[in-house]
Amino acid sequence: MDKKDFKLLRQKMVSGQLASRGIDDPKVLQAFREVPREIFVPEAMQEFAYQDSPLSIGGGQTISQPYIVALMTKLLEVKSGDKILEVGTGSGYQAAILLNMGAEVYGVERHLNLGQEAKEKIKALGYAIEVKIGDGTLGWNKFAPYHKIVVTAAAPKLPQSLFEQLAVGGRLVVPVGSRFSQELTVVVKKGKNELSSQAVCGCVFVPLIGQEGWDESG
Ligand code: SAM
Numbered sequence: 001m002d003k004k005d006f007k008l009l010r011q012k013m014v015s016g017q018l019a020s021r022g023i024d025d026p027k028v029l030q031a032f033r034e035v036p037r038e039i040f041v042p043e044a045m046q047e048f049a050y051q052d053s054p055l056s057i058g059g060g061q062t063i064s065q066p067y068i069v070a071l072m073t074k075l076l077e078v079k080s081g082d083k084i085l086e087v088g089t090g091s092g093y094q095a096a097i098l099l100n101m102g103a104e105v106y107g108v109e110r111h112l113n114l115g116q117e118a119k120e121k122i123k124a125l126g127y128a129i130e131v132k133i134g135d136g137t138l139g140w141n142k143f144a145p146y147h148k149i150v151v152t153a154a155a156p157k158l159p160q161s162l163f164e165q166l167a168v169g170g171r172l173v174v175p176v177g178s179r180f181s182q183e184l185t186v187v188v189k190k191g192k193n194e195l196s197s198q199a200v201c202g203c204v205f206v207p208l209i210g211q212e213g214w215d216e217s218g
Contacts, residue, residue, distance in 0.1 A: 013032070078103055085105075088109065092121050105130075136151070144164075
C-alpha cells in the first residue's frame with residue numbers, strides 16, 4: 001500500500017468511525033486526518049492500521065482503537081499550548097495526535113523498547129516530545145503541573161500522584177475499574193483537594209502496572 005491509499009483509508013476512518021459516532025470537535029477530526037496511524041503499528045500490520053479495533057504492538061501491549069483515542073482526545077478538551085502528560089505512551093499514536101493539536105507532550109512508558117521507538121517515530125514526523133521510561137502512576141514531577149493528563153491503561157483507582165500533578169482547573173482522563181473492564185472517567189481538579197468525576201462509558205484497557213496501579217503479578 002502506498003501513501004495515497006493510507007490517506008484514503010484515513011479519511012474513511014474519520015468519517016466512518018469517528019464523526020459518525022459523535023466525535024464532533026473539528027480540531028480532533030483534523031488531527032486524525034493528518035497523523036499517519038500506519039507508522040505507529042508494526043510493519044506487518046500496516047494494512048490493518050485503519051481497522052475499527054485495537055492492534056497488537058508487541059509485548060502484550062496494544063495501540064488503542066481509533067475511536068477510543070479520539071474520544072479520550074475529545075474529553076481532554078485540548079487547547080494549543082496545553083502541557084499534557086500521557087501515561088502509557090505505547091506506540092506513540094495518541095501522543096502524535098496531541099502534538100498535532102499544538103500541545104506540549106510529556107510521555108511515560110514502562111517498556112523501554114516501546115518508549116524509545118515511539119519517541120523516534122514522533123520525532124521523524126517533526127514533533128518534539130519528552131519520553132521517560134518508568135512508572136507513570138507516579139507521574140513526572142519534573143514538568144508538573146500539567147493542564148491535562150491522559151492515562152491510556154486501566155487503573156484500579158485514580159492515582160493520587162497524578163491528581164497532585166494536575167493543575168487546578170485541569171482535566172484528567174483515565175479508565176478506572178477492574179483489570180478486565182473499566183469506566184472511562186473524566187476528572188476535573190476544582191481545587192487543591194477538590195475534584196469532580198464523571199464516568200463516560202465502559203471500556204477495556206491493558207492494566208496500568210505500577211506503585212499506584214496494579215501489581216505486575218496480577
Ligand atoms: N497510548 C498508546 C498508543 O497510542 O499506542 C496506547 C497504550 S497501551 C493501550 C497502554 C500502555 O501503557 C502500554 O504500552 C503499557 O506498557 C503502558 N503502561 C502500563 N502501565 C504503565 C505505567 N505504570 N507507566 C507507564 N506506562 C505503563
